Amino acid sequence: MRVAELSRQTGVPVPTIKYYLREGLLPAGELTSPNQASYDDRHVRRLRLVRALLEVGRLPIATIREVLRDVDGHADWNMHERLGRTLYPLAGVHDTPPGPELAAAIADMDAAIARWGWQVEPDSPGRRKLAEVALTFRELGVEYLLDEIDRYAAAAEMIAESDLRGIATKRAPDDVVTSAVIGTVVGDALQAALRRLAHEHTSVRMFGRPG
Amino acid sequence: MRVAELSRQTGVPVPTIKYYLREGLLPAGELTSPNQASYDDRHVRRLRLVRALLEVGRLPIATIREVLRDVDGHADWNMHERLGRTLYPLAGVHDTPPGPELAAAIADMDAAIARWGWQVEPDSPGRRKLAEVALTFRELGVEYLLDEIDRYAAAAEMIAESDLRGIATKRAPDDVVTSAVIGTVVGDALQAALRRLAHEHTSVRMFGRPG
Numbered sequence: 093m094r095v096a097e098l099s100r101q102t103g104v105p106v107p108t109i110k111y112y113l114r115e116g117l118l119p120a121g122e123l124t125s126p127n128q129a130s131y132d133d134r135h136v137r138r139l140r141l142v143r144a145l146l147e148v149g150r151l152p153i154a155t156i157r158e159v160l161r162d163v164d165g166h167a168d169w170n171m172h173e174r175l176g177r178t179l180y181p182l183a184g185v186h187d188t189p190p191g192p193e194l195a196a197a198i199a200d201m202d203a204a205i206a207r208w209g210w211q212v213e214p215d216s217p218g219r220r221k222l223a224e225v226a227l228t229f230r231e232l233g234v235e236y237l238l239d240e241i242d243r244y245a246a247a248a249e250m251i252a253e254s255d256l257r258g259i260a261t262k263r264a265p266d267d268v269v270t271s272a273v274i275g276t277v278v279g280d281a282l283q284a285a286l287r288r289l290a291h292e293h294t295s296v297r298m299f300g301r302p303g
Numbered sequence: 304m305r306v307a308e309l310s311r312q313t314g315v316p317v318p319t320i321k322y323y324l325r326e327g328l329l330p331a332g333e334l335t336s337p338n339q340a341s342y343d344d345r346h347v348r349r350l351r352l353v354r355a356l357l358e359v360g361r362l363p364i365a366t367i368r369e370v371l372r373d374v375d376g377h378a379d380w381n382m383h384e385r386l387g388r389t390l391y392p393l394a395g396v397h398d399t400p401p402g403p404e405l406a407a408a409i410a411d412m413d414a415a416i417a418r419w420g421w422q423v424e425p426d427s428p429g430r431r432k433l434a435e436v437a438l439t440f441r442e443l444g445v446e447y448l449l450d451e452i453d454r455y456a457a458a459a460e461m462i463a464e465s466d467l468r469g470i471a472t473k474r475a476p477d478d479v480v481t482s483a484v485i486g487t488v489v490g491d492a493l494q495a496a497l498r499r500l501a502h503e504h505t506s507v508r509m510f511g512r513p514g
Contacts, residue, residue, distance in 0.1 A: 140443055147398055148439060150361065170513035172506045183499055184492070187358055210504040218503065221496040228359060228489050232351055236473045237486050240465035244497055247458040252501035254451035256509055262447045275448050276502070278439050280495050281395070285432040286455055287494065288394055288487070290463035292429065293421040295383045298467055302381035 095121070098131045102139045109139065116157050117142045141270065149277035155181050163269050171268065176213070178269050182276050183217030188224045197223035197230075208245045255279065306332070309342045313350045320350065327368050328353045352481065360488035366392050374480050382479065387424070389480050393487050394428030399435045408434035408441075419456045466490065 099106045112118040118138055121129030138160075145151045145159070162178040169177070188194050201222045205212060212219065229237050259271040310317045323329040329349055332340030349371075356362045356370070373389040380388070399405050412433045416423060423430065440448050470482040 137444065144439055144443060148436075170510065172510040173513045175506050175510075176503065179499070179502065183496070205500065210500060211507045212500050212503045216500065216503055218496045218500040221492070222500065225359075225489060225493045225496060228355055228492075229485070232355055232485050232489070233348065234482050234485050237466075237469050237482065237490065238493075239469055239473075243465045244462060244494065245501070247461045248494065248497035248501040249505070250458045250461075251455060251498055252505040254454045255448075255498075255502065256505050258448050258450055260509060262450075271445050271448065274440070274443050274445050276499070278436060278443075279448065280491075280498075281432070281439075282436045282449075283455065283459065283494060283498065284491050285394070285429045285436060286459035287462055287466075287491075288390065289416065289421060289423050289427065289429040289433065290456070290459040291390065291466065291483075291487070292387060292423045292427055294460070294463040294467050295386050296422045298471060299381065299383040299386075302384045 093131050094128065095131065098135055098139065101136050102143070104139055104143060112139070112142060115153055117153070117160060141274065144274065145277055148281050149182075151182070151277065159273055163273060174269055175272055176216075179272060179276055180217050182273070183221050188227060193227060194223060197227045201226060204241060204245070208242070208249075210245075251283065304342050305339065306342065309346055309350065312347050313354070315350055315354060323350070323353060326364055328364070328371060352485065355485065356488055359492050360393075362393070362488065370484055374484060385480055386483050387427075390483060390487055391428050393484070394432050399438060404438060405434060408438045412437060415452060415456070419453070419460075421456075462494065 093101075095106055095109055098104075099109055104112075109118065113120060118135060121131040121135065124130045142156060142160075145156045146153075151159075158181045159178060162174075162181075166174050166177060198220065201219060205219065205222075226235075226238060229235050255275050259268050259275055304312075306317055306320055309315075310320055315323075320329065324331060329346060332342040332346065335341045353367060353371075356367045357364075362370075369392045370389060373385075373392075377385050377388060409431065412430060416430065416433075437446075437449060440446050466486050470479050470486055
């Protein structure tokens with residue numbers, strides 16, 4: 093199909109598609125003449141993925157490029173290694189400058205991770221992200237919001253098992269990585285929406301309705 | 304304290320503080336002379352809250368203003384109603400245009416919410432957000448990522464109970480609303496970090512290590 097049809101099928105304007113092509117978020121189409129390229133269903137799927145990462149995940153262009161490069165590569169690697177390589181950049185930026193406070197928070201969280209028996213690499217970006225959140229809670233005077241972190245970890249494990257069961261059993265290995273990216277990024281929005289609804293339900297039970 | 308000291312204590316530059324004052328994110332200080340205002344610990348705490356909502360939650364200024372107005376008001380309301388009023392704007396923007404596909408997704412998710420026995424208002428923004436995520440999964444061809452949604456809901460309920468137990472029992476009622484805002488926004492980052500670490504741990508168990 094031509095770029096106009098690709099635009100029609102995905103709802104993404106032609107100038108935006110050209111921008112993604114220049115930025116390397118979308119592979120080039122097959123040249124059918126010096127000025128015309130032809131696109132196929134893989135472009136439709138990739139374009140929808142890019143939109144979801146931008147609109148739902150609000151990821152920076154550079155992160156999306158990095159993730160997509162890893163989605164496409166390393167087919168001969170062990171699946172655990174491929175997933176780690178692709179998903180590590182999705183842990184989010186590190187906002188907190190290094191220092192003794194962050195180091196102490198990292199040590200606290202490492203102790204919690206060891207208590208849960210979780211096997212995670214020393215350089216796993218989730219470790220630092222977790223420590224940054226702990227530090228933010230402390231700065232805001234709400235450290236007690238971490239009092240039930242062991243229960244949060246148990247819930248996260250339950251969610252992760254369902255997540256991986258879904259992507260591991262229902263798709264060809266190559267799609268596992270793409271599904272994992274979608275499940276991680278769009279899955280954050282899913283978990284956040286469920287948590288808000290569960291807050292409302294639990295609040296009714298705890299505080300009652302007005303009047 | 305003067306604005307320079309407020310800046311020193313929070314690490315927020317003076318021009319940024321003045322911008323927040325103009326935008327109504329920070330209440331005015333007490334005027335000590337026509338050109339000088341005095342700030343106190345409440346300003347320090349509020350400034351740290353604004354920074355967390357901006358940097359961790361990446362919320363738009365207008366949303367933060369709306370949330371903070373509700374944090375400060377309605378002290379005579381029932382707590383469930385106050386929390387709902389304050390937290391509803393935090394559900395996130397609605398990206399998906401209305402239409403038959405969104406309506407069908409909302410109907411599906413409403414059926415799931417009824418199945419879980421959750422008491423949530425018809426206009427609860429989490430309903431629509433959930434439907435938008437379901438629609439995104441469908442468009443990306445990964446509907447099966449919702450196969451275990453009942454388990455996700457059970458995990459969300461577990462998390463929400465811990466969340467509300469924390470904020471309800473450990474603080475004065477006025478701080479409950481502030482803590483709930485922090486717990487919702489910064490808590491999303493906490494849950495996302497835990498979920499990524501749990502993915503890594505589960506992936507090792509499921510796929511083994513390389514080599």
